[in-house]
Amino acid sequence: MKFINGTNRNQLPLFASSIDDAIAQDNEIRLIDLFVDSIKLPDFGFTFDFVENGRPAYHPSDLLKLFIYGYLNRMRSSRTLEKECSRNIELMWLLKGLVPDHNTIANFRKNNPKAIARVFRATVKLASHFELIGGSLVAGDSTKLRAQNSKKNNFNPNKIERHIAYIDAKLEEYNSALAKEDGDVLEKQIIAKKIKKHTIQKQKYIGYQNTIDSTGVTQISTSDPDSRQIMTRNNISEVAYTIQTTVDALHNIPIDFKVTNENDSKAMGGMLRRAKNILGHNNFTAIYDKGYHTGSEFDYANRLGIDVLVAIPGVSAHAPDLAFDVEHFKYNITTDSYTCPANETLTTNGNWYAKKNGKSITQMKHYKTTACLTCELYKKCTKNAKGRLIERSQYAHLIYENKVRIDNNYEIYRKRQAIVEHPYGVIKRQWDFYYIMTKKTIKHASADVGLIFSAYNLRRIFNLIDQNLLKQYLKVLALYFGTLRAIFEDFYGLFCFTNRKATFKQKNFNCSLNHIYLLTD
Incomplete structure (x- = not known):
């Protein structure tokens, strides 16, 4: 039986080919390369001021290209990206053979949340340029x-109270057992060790409670402090x-x-x-x-x-008869009064009352009538012994306007x-990105989410815009900003800061002048 056979691994190719020949011209990796080259990274907040001494740093554009490629291909782990750099021919082409360490990769994402947010803004501007943003x-x-924080390592006051109560019960049990123990030294040591362990745990929970009491936070997460x-x-x-x-x-x-x-x-x-x-x-x-x-x-x-247009939530509390819910009371803006389904008028004394809802305070007016107590529909309307009370928020007119807009624009x-x-x-x-990849602080989480949405926008742009048209546009920007980047790097190299004294580097001066002449020609 005949099969398709591969080539001999030890055979040398007759014609040598570059790695660029192995990447198809319509491969989206070329678009990623052009996109990163087309944005002015120094203005985005990425770090460029690395010291001259020691091992050179990786250029931010290379690490950004690596992350965009990774997120577009469902890879976020720094160790996975490091491994792919050594075996993925697309990444070999994109990074020109560079293989950053996983710590370098992870630190780049962790340390640049604001700059990554600006990369996301760049994807929005790119979409807007091609009229993909309607704006209406x-x-x-x-x-x-x-x-990256388990429920087990998240604590609120009730949970802390339960833990402390459990520990107190165990400590009472162990102390009672220790008091009854006579003569067995080993058993006493075991019980004493358990008492010490639970005492340490209790002090930890008391510390959590003190933190909640002193800071006003409602929860404590030990692995990722900002998560809730x-x-x-x-x-x-x-x-x-x-x-x-x-x-x-x-x-x-x-x-x-x-x-x-x-x-x-x-x-x-x-x-x-x-x-x-x-x-x-x-x-x-x-x-x-x-x-x-x-x-x-x-x-x-x-x-x-x-x-x-904001959806209207259901009524939180109903009248005994739904026909007497507050929505059936008609408000008269001229007289600042309500008319109830029984055709009685509810008036206000004009005073505002503060009503607290969580952390916010809203000013309310109260509307009522003495006719409630003699009304034959009283039991259908309210269970309040003093009669029906209507509260009107200071924002009631805006809430009503939203209701009208919803009714007129429901489709x-x-x-x-x-x-x-x-x-x-x-x-x-x-993409299976249902969790945050980074941990410890909301800033690190923002960097991860920024890369997710940057990748999503680029995927939409790559799918919606003709690739040749997109390439032409990005090439022009890449050429412009590439020239500016060269100027930036040359001028930054003009000065070598050693012992807090600037020494001029003459050898880079002619190169910088050439770039200036190109731009001003």
């Missing part, structure tokens, strides 16, 4: 990415980070992200402010789910001049999930 409709939402135990879905909780995103509707491209450890209730205002700065105008509509339905955030959106609101969930589906289901 955006959707905001959040997703949870599990942190958050409800994810169906009453299932995870120690995670919340990733807030704003996604443009035209091609489902994220234009903004932020890593937090808080819920959605106070997130909308900041997202809208950043979206306005990114798009350069406020003539767009933003869609959110009911988790963002907060009066103060409506006020923020109103001051920004942005129309929002637009229905697009929310299709817009904002698209990136989450790719990132978490296709």
Whole structure:
């Protein structure tokens, strides 16, 4: 039987070929190379001021190319990327044979969260240049990415109290056993060792409780201090980070992200402010789910001049008869009063009352009537012995305006999930990036998420734009910024800082002048 046979491993090729010939011209690795070369890295905040002495550093562009390639190919581990540099022909071409150590790779990601965020902004600008950003409709939402911190190593006051109570019970049991023990020295030593172990554990939990009491935090995570135990879905909780995103509707491209450890209730205002700065105008509509339905955030959106469509949450408390729920009470703006379903008028004394909800305080007015106690529909309306009381928030008019917009634009609101969930589906289901790769502090988590969304945007751009057109555009930018980078490096090399004294390097001067002549010709 005949089979297709490979070539002899020991046979030398008749014609030598370069590694560039092994990479197809339409391979996206060439686009990654051009994209990184087309951005002005010194302005992004990457470190270039390395000391002259010692082993030379890797250029930030090489490490950035490595990470973008890795994230686009579902590889985030620094050790995996190090290994791939030695055996992956695409990475050999991309890094020109460089094999950075895994510590170097990991430190680059960890130490450059702000610079990586600017790389993400560069992907948004690239998409905008090719008109992939519509800028008229955006959707905001959040997703949870599990942190590098187990539930076991996350503590809140109730959990600490349970641990201390358990230890106290065990210590009482051991002390009682120790008191009854007579003569057996070995057994006493075993019990004493257990008492010491539990005492140390108790002091640890008392320390956690003191930290909570003194700092005001609600939780302590020992492996990743900024992570929090958050409800994810169906009453299932995870120690995670919340990733807030704003996604443009035209091609489902994220234009903004932020890593937090808080819920959605106070997130909308900041997202809208950043979206306005990114798009350069406020003539767009933003869609959110009911988790963002907060009066103060409506006020923020109103001051920004942005129309929002936020889902209306269900009523938290119902009247004995649903026909008497607060939504059936009609507000009269002229008289500042409510008319109930029984056609009675509820008035206010005009005073504002502070109502605390979590960390926020909202000003409320109270509306009531003396007619409640003699009304035949009283039992259907309220269980309050003093009669029905209506609370009206200082933001009630903005909440009502949102309701009107939802009623008039419901078909637009229905697009929310299709817009904002698209990136989450790719990132978490296709790429399996359902957890944060880095640990210890929210800044490190932001670097990981920044690379995830940078890779996602590049994947969308590579799929939507003709490759030849994209190459031509990136080549022009790469040529321009490559020339600037050469000037930067030459001028930086003009001075050698030793013993705090600058010594001129004449040999680099002519090279720098040549670059200047090229640009000013």
